[in-house]
Amino acid sequence: MIVLASVALSADGYIDDSSPERLVLSHAADWQEVRRLRADCDAVLVGAETVRKDNPSLRTKDETLKAMRREHNRPEDPVKVTVSRSGNLDPRSRFFTQGSAEKIVIVGRNAPQANIGRLRRAATVVRAESETLSAAEIVEILERRGIGSLMIEGGSRILTLFLTEDRVDLLRIAVAPFFVGDPQAPRFVGEGRFPFGPARRMDVVHVERVGDMTVTLYALHARAADRAYLRRTVDLARMCPPSQTAYSVGALIVTPDRQLFTGYSRETAPDNHAEEEAILKAVRAGVPLKGSVIYSSMEPCSSRKSKPLSCSELIIRHEMARVVFATYEPDRFVDCCGERRLVEAGIEVTVLEELAAEALAVNRHILGGHNTR
Template sequence: MLYPAAPATPLGRQDEPDLDAVYAYPAASPWLRANMIASVDGAAVLDGGSRALGSATDRKLIGHLRGLADAVIVGAGTARAEKYGPLRPKQERRQRRLAAGLTPVPRLVIVSGSLDLDVSASAFTEAELPTVVVTHAAADHARRKQVEQVADIVVAGKQQVDVHALIDALAARGLSRLLCEGGPALLGTFAAADRIDDLCLTVAPLLVAGGETRVTSGPAVQPPRSLDLAHVLEHDDYLYLHYTRA
């Protein structure tokens, strides 16, 4: 039988829930959280990126999620398209991180098999903590030498990036609370490997149509991974869904 669902918890009010408590990482370690946004008809991209789908509240939530993580993981293509720069939490967030035993800022982790990276980008040259680049053993040697000048290199896999090895290597460096912000190809790889522990999905009140990319791409997950709905938040017709492993 179907029953009326409890209303979503509203954001942006005085009685707004403590988001740090709502999204606290569990004791299990390492833990990979994914955070993505999509329109109501499933588009994860609008005007070449995801930013046009979002809102000020969505960006605020991104800040909270980053503030709880040891590292923010992103694919090289998404880092390029979304113009990722150095991660710079506000002073209050820095203090909360330090009080929780974290570094002042999360580490930025860029995943790139080709190492076709702009080493002059601010994500490398202005990072407070060295950016981590994850690649595989067969990556171009000359490019690897270039990247090593501006970033910490992690080799995970022989001919392609192995996400199991990636997670283990980051955990060995003390980076166990992980936040993956995509893109869809990287997130699809994590999904295929069954390494997504929870998913934060913002549903934007937009109809996009067309043939836009979904939040994951790549081979189908067989069998599909079942998820439990942990909670729903709402603001200005945006829904903020939080799913965990069933």
């Protein structure tokens, strides 16, 4: 299971204040991005205290996002999950009454039967084998129910639980440009032994400004980093100038010292490929690419009519260590054997085919119903 945790906090690390009203940290632009990420997941998880205090509905309200989920044969709303040792929750809250998705409540082993009976009229109740409800057991329960991707949206106890157990793959932190300064207010996480410290630093995948907020995406595990970087190449592919005779592809290079170089097809010249664009930027910056990892939304080409060197050959000549791509190149224009060329040159190749549908969808104008391998 891929676990994404998302949190908005103040500049001094608070996720709320101590007043009865909910502190608004975010704004419309950030909420829209959070909803997009939620719509990309099988399930969304919040703690019992979040259900009680914030009363969230956690629905997919955007019609475009609903259509995206339907296109991938998924229900309009992700499954909603909450965790409560006692099961002391109000089944009339919006978590239970709004949205068409399944609602799951994971309760502790000793939760009172009366609470469970009341909740079962509104949700699927799963009694855990333990009373403490570890992150590992929560993940195991959800995986048994077919959940492959989970988004955690709070609160502090749930975030602390999953982070201290090293069960988060991607962490999105949106920082609001103001202070709270309330010692009674909840912080992002509580006390605990966290696996990340000075000796083990999180991998910064992306930093951007969303409105007046700063948003940072961290990868906490290698496969999660691969997925996050590869997702960015798909976003880059959407920026390509249209063409009926060449695919739209995005590429991103991560150097050994963590410098990033991006590119997309036809970014600076009509016959430039995505990998070529990213390599050119690094070369112009005087940055050596030996030992780098290159991510591409599509298999690097093995032959081309417009240039003497294919993208596979460029990668080999720059002595890159690893290539990660989402989908093999469809054989509409050429019979591509980029993967084989790279492997023969001693370069490690990883294919994350769970993102293949997205990479191919960018090229729907070319492929239509064309079969791909």
